[in-house]
Amino acid sequence: MSLQTIIYPVVSLGGMGLLFGAGLAYASQKLAIPVDERTVAIRDVLPGANCGGCGFPGCDGLAKAIAAGEAPVNACPVGGADCAAKVAEIMGVKADAGNRKVAKVICNGDTTKCGEKFEYDGIQDCVAASMVQGGPKSCQYGCLGFGTCVKACAFDAIEIVDGRIAKINPEKCTACGKCLEVCPKSVIAWAPYEQSVVITCNNKEPGKVVRQKCSVGCIGCQICVKNCPTQAIEFKDNLASINYDKCTNCFVCVEKCPTKAIEGDLERKQKFNL
Numbered sequence: 001m002s003l004q005t006i007i008y009p010v011v012s013l014g015g016m017g018l019l020f021g022a023g024l025a026y027a028s029q030k031l032a033i034p035v036d037e038r039t040v041a042i043r044d045v046l047p048g049a050n051c052g053g054c055g056f057p058g059c060d061g062l063a064k065a066i067a068a069g070e071a072p073v074n075a076c077p078v079g080g081a082d083c084a085a086k087v088a089e090i091m092g093v094k095a096d097a098g099n100r101k102v103a104k105v106i107c108n109g110d111t112t113k114c115g116e117k118f119e120y121d122g123i124q125d126c127v128a129a130s131m132v133q134g135g136p137k138s139c140q141y142g143c144l145g146f147g148t149c150v151k152a153c154a155f156d157a158i159e160i161v162d163g164r165i166a167k168i169n170p171e172k173c174t175a176c177g178k179c180l181e182v183c184p185k186s187v188i189a190w191a192p193y194e195q196s197v198v199i200t201c202n203n204k205e206p207g208k209v210v211r212q213k214c215s216v217g218c219i220g221c222q223i224c225v226k227n228c229p230t231q232a233i234e235f236k237d238n239l240a241s242i243n244y245d246k247c248t249n250c251f252v253c254v255e256k257c258p259t260k261a262i263e264g265d266l267e268r269k270q271k272f273n274l
Helices: 003-032 039-045 058-067 079-093 126-130 147-152 178-182 205-215 223-228 252-256 266-271
Strands: 099-104 159-160 167-168 188-192 198-199 233-236 239-242 262-264
Touching: 039 058, 058 079, 079 205, 099 167, 126 147, 147 159, 147 178, 178 188, 188 252, 198 239, 223 252, 262 266
Parallel strands: none
Antiparallel strands: 099 188, 159 167, 198 262, 233 239
């Protein structure tokens, strides 16, 4: 085999490689999609939780939306005020801290206060349990307490306490919304972070029926509605609800409720001077 038969193919392939490389380099410049430098900078200051609590597909999606002006600088519920301030600086605007919200379990009917229809011995999961006659609890609207929300929370903000009921730590809650998505009973709802008074019942059945099933359920007496000095409590579908925009956390409803279906956190009231 001659030297030429080896050199020619090598030179030929090398030349083609250089030609194709130059072509690709030219195409990459001509066809490149411009990247907003602010998107990269915003992505760097976001926490990287990719929880979806902002309503966008992960932190990358949120960074693009903020840079494009399609989302506010405080859209990340996990990052909080500090993250919002950094994003605002990148965007050259003023950060608005907004009203922080947290998830609340609107049920206080643990196994000592709410009866059970049968003894459940299946998979320890709320979704699985709910498929068996709606779950073992007598109240079809109550927290089943098998911890599906606990598994979904990436921030260790939820625990199942004695009596098999879920409790959310507002200091750890980032409002990502994962617990609301997985709860088969829709017994988790949003409330302002500073709110100290919450109605902890989700049962929409008539009061007589509620009384038979749960000792701490809303029985529709409307005593809270009549006694609220700011008319912040409404009554609909056999259930009382609080308009947080009107509520002053005065605790009148907490004191008047005959079944203690309204919860009041004195520590939070004192903390925020409500």
